[in-house]
Amino acid sequence: MxxxxxxxxxxxxxxxxxxxxxxxxxxxxxxxxxxxxxxxxxxxxxxxxxxxxxxxxxxxxxxxxxxxxxxxxxxxxxxxxxxxxxGSIWDMANRVFEERRKREMDPTLSLLRDILLDSPANSKEEYAQGKLQEVHDLLEGIVKWSSELQRLGPEKLDTLMRLGSGVGKVLDMKDKLLQKTGPSDRNT
Amino acid sequence: MxxxxxxxxxxxxxxxxxxxxxxxxxxxxxxxxxxxxxxxxxxxxxxxxxxxxxxxxxxxxxxxxxxxxxxxxxxxxxxxxxxxxxGSIWDMANRVFEERRKREMDPTLSLLRDILLDSPANSKEEYAQGKLQEVHDLLEGIVKWSSELQRLGPEKLDTLMRLGSGVGKVLDMKDKLLQKTGPSDRNT
DNA sequence: CTAAAGTTTCAGTAATTACTGAAACTTTAG
DNA sequence: CTAAAGTTTCAGTAATTACTGAAACTTTAG
The missing domain is CATH 1.10.10.10 (Winged helix-like DNA-binding domain superfamily/Winged helix DNA-binding domain)
Known part of the structure; x- marks a missing residue:
């Protein structure tokens, strides 16, 4: 060929x-x-x-x-x-993201969790654990969120992308609306 | 040390x-x-x-x-x-994403644009260009969107992430609300 | 200006990763 | 069951990437 x-x-x-x-x-x-x-x-x-x-x-x-x-x-x-x-190009992108998540984030997340279980031996370790916690939270956020996006499916993702710079506005909107209902699951 | x-x-x-x-x-x-x-x-x-x-x-x-x-x-x-x-962990994540975008997407995008300018020589190339267009659009969407997210800044990103599974609902909400104002920039 | 204290560069080498192609294996037509 | 047509495995090698450490360079105290 x-x-x-x-x-x-x-x-x-x-x-x-x-x-x-x-x-x-x-x-x-x-x-x-x-x-x-x-x-x-x-x-x-x-x-x-x-x-x-x-x-x-x-x-x-x-x-x-x-x-x-x-x-x-x-x-x-x-x-x-x-x-x-x-599958579609969307499927492909999803697969690639998912695979990369598994390779690039999951192992780090689980290591971070382990380390964070130990109590710090001195003030250096205390500082270190603070940073590790930040990294952990960030990674966890990304992972959770990307799996969320995947669950949305192509059509809604498309809407979300088209929204572009509008995302900020929609968020504000949501804040105003939700004030009546009350926030769902804020952590500290 | x-x-x-x-x-x-x-x-x-x-x-x-x-x-x-x-x-x-x-x-x-x-x-x-x-x-x-x-x-x-x-x-x-x-x-x-x-x-x-x-x-x-x-x-x-x-x-x-x-x-x-x-x-x-x-x-x-x-x-x-x-x-x-x-900088903060957020800054770090942004830098890494940005750098990867530059390395992993930008060159491909520009190549795809070039190829899509040529007219297909036969039916195989026609099919190929169709697929290339899809890949192009997807990449472009991701790039645009991620730069959008970066512009939002950490606080709003945080909100967006916390929203988690709520994203879908908020999108629906937005659709309803915007029906009165009319859609802003739909393509096609 | 000198020389001490530091940093950077880069040729050579070590370590890692990817690829070839022949041998081993699998499947199936007859 | 046989052998032809195909696929997979894997030892050996090629290609790529990362690292060392000595030499070249830069900066500054005195």
């Missing part, structure tokens, strides 16, 4: 970026190719298009499957496996 | 995580140490605490300065430079 220059430009770029997004160059290229190609393609097609070894493709596909970013397809009367990118 | 076991645990962990957050192990450790330590410390203190070469520390400090995450301090009658972490 041969890529047109346009497609190649995108695929190659996505490879470079991929390494910043948590997967390696080849995996990034593979995923770009699968997103951009309408029909399912075989592992051999991928290896050929990207000039990469068959084994490497196999490992990359495994990783993309772990991220749930691709689907397999079987053509009738054909023993080969064909692959296709999975 | 010697670290207590508690501090060491955090510093080492942050080093491991650092590599997932866009800087290398040593830089992560250095930053953790600076955050967790109240008083400004010298480059030598850092090298000693982390058992790392002086040169490596120098490079790491340079990087942290580029990220604007640390400040230098000068003690009177002392020629040495002392370093301290800069």
């Amino acid at each position: 041969i890529m047109t220059p346009m497609i190649e430009a995108f695929v190659m770029h996505f490879g470079e970026m991929g390494s910043r997004w948590g997967f390696n160059r080849t995996v990034g290229q593979m995923y770009a190719l699968l997103v951009i190609t309408e029909d399912p393609i075989s592992a051999n097609d991928i290896a050929e298009a990207l000039s990469v070894s068959r084994g490497n493709v196999s490992m990359g596909l495994k990783e993309l499957q772990a991220w749930q970013l691709i689907q397999t397809h079987h053509k009738p009367a054909d023993r080969k496996e064909y692959y296709q990118s999975n | 010697i670290m207590t076991p508690m501090i060491e645990a955090f510093v080492m962990h942050f080093g491991e995580m650092g590599s997932r957050w866009g800087f290398n192990r040593t830089v992560g450790q250095m930053y953790a140490l600076l955050v967790i330590t109240e008083d400004p410390i010298s480059a030598n203190d850092i090298a000693e605490a982390l058992s790392v070469s002086r040169g490596n520390v120098s490079m790491g400090l340079k990087e942290l300065q580029a990220w604007q995450l640390i400040q230098t301090h000068h003690k009177p009658a002392d020629r040495k430079e002392y370093y301290q972490s800069n």
